[in-house]
Amino acid sequence: MTKWHLYVGCFTKDLWTYFPRPETDTTIPSPGIERLLFDDVTGSLRYVGVAGGDLSSPQYLELHPHLRVLYAAEFAWPGRLVAFDICSDGQLMQRATVDSLGAMAVATSVHPSGNVAYVGHLGDGVLTSCALDPGGGIQGAIVVHPGTIREDPNHGAGERFAYRGSGPKHHQVRVTPDGGGLVVTDVGSDAVVTYAVESLDGSIAQPISQVSFPAGSAPRHVDFHPSGKVAYVVGEGDATLYVLEARQHVPLRILSSHPLAPPGEVGECLPSELHLHPDGRTLFVGLRRADCIAVFDVDDSGGVRILYHESSGGRNPRAVRVSPSGSHLLVGNWDSNGVAVFSVDDARRLRLLGEPVEVPSPSSFAFVAVSR
Template structure:
């Protein structure tokens, strides 16, 4: 009898522990293109235990073409670029700040012009004093640019104080008639900012020095740029945690460039690796790339007809070894994100109007079966929030 009572008490005592062990759902912010009249910005709930994404968002916010989202480190604000320009309902490229409360509800606090067309990417400076915006500019005029927007004490964006412009390479007569700045971000140590110019086949480097001139905090680095193979079209850049190695998608070539980084932040091209399979002769479109949280694997999208996600193991020297090529379940996959558990990878498949959830093996890096596809109009960015 005593043993029965003891076992019952142990079972009851264990119940709260079992319940507490269940992972809490996390919120996923989704940016999108709004040509179809869709709201633009969505918040979904994602279950990190079973990989299920709610079929419907729990929150929407009407915003024109919020194609890229930036979370403030304290998660109290979200910055969104509106990829507007000629042909859009709103022809002015904009960046906006949204307040994010403790329940993760979003409220737009204002927008400012980025002084360029089709802003497609943005990053906060390490000290949070500025938002750097990449104006892609589909049209030849005015061409792509890098805009620097100060941030006030309340987190609101102020008008552009520095605008950097570039020259095209003209290697491709259609796609490289003007500069097309596609990405902007920082080295892990926060000392150097980089901007990729698809139209000029270059990655530009800047010393971040707001103490020298708060109005113009970016100054050319000692090695001001890295020239890439002509016509390759650099797009997105990712650094490893050490800051000694970086990886760059070459959109027009359908490749990843492996870069070494010296102590001053100068980039050196080591090698290029194909994203497409041997013998593939279709179109390419190298896109988003990200390292896994543990830095052991690199994932990079190739679109343009190939429509696969390439998985690479990262060696001790920063080199890449192909592990897998996995179909993206639709054309024009714009962005992807690995969930906080590391067991799932979500793809924003813009051309198929859906978010696809894939199983992921954290040990091998391999992507498994498709678990779910949720309909979302032209998704372009995915950002997980901390609980």
């Protein structure tokens, strides 16, 4: 498959209801989810338009493993999970919206069985499980972990949002590739927690692993080595890549840590998303404020070493994703409102292909094959 719909989750204007908008902010609000057409042979990218509107900051997008259904976690109070049917022409048709029972839904992940979607919340650390019907619709939501419930819906408005000191705050939830665990990054508690998951129906049991990170490291995103013996986590608070020992993709302990900031970088460097190339040999990490991508070599055992830093093609890269073929890297630069496309050659060098395509405040990506 060479032609893909690229769906981009974006922030909407209501984001600044919950957070103070910096005077230097240059982001442009979106109505919700934007759609582009991507050619994974040539690397060409063309903006099409809004695919799903009237949403509240769909920060994270996730696909059903078997059906043409897209899910979006709405970063709002209350948080919501939205399901869309993906039409043959690429447009999104909203099917269902449910209250995700927490504040500021920041990420979602669907179990390989297609029976359950999980939602993590940055506002209060609530972890939610949403049952899915055979067609991918959302049947309801239950709280798996209560987090720290907040009564004030305007909490954070006019204040600088802080991770630490106010209980758990999720930033990502990821089902392990075999479906046996749900990995949750907790930036508020500086921990990565894994819950046991029933492989058939996706129901969640007790935690089976908890890895503590250095105070203030704020573990943000996770990815898995194909061997199942190593996992990777970025610390947003300390600009560090952590390599973790894992068993069947379940993180167990920290093996090593690696600074992410470019040599001689002055000022704060904020890691965002990381993505391991499908061949398992190269790891890409987005670095906000430094406005670049850190590129790591990955050896056969899953160990890493820094290769180089490459400009992200814009300002404040939030979304970093390798294309389905592995031939390209797409980067969503939030502050400069654009998506940059890089070719990835056999030597793992990145080369920017043309000018970035204008997209308002890009935050996450999902690739869906174009119907023939």
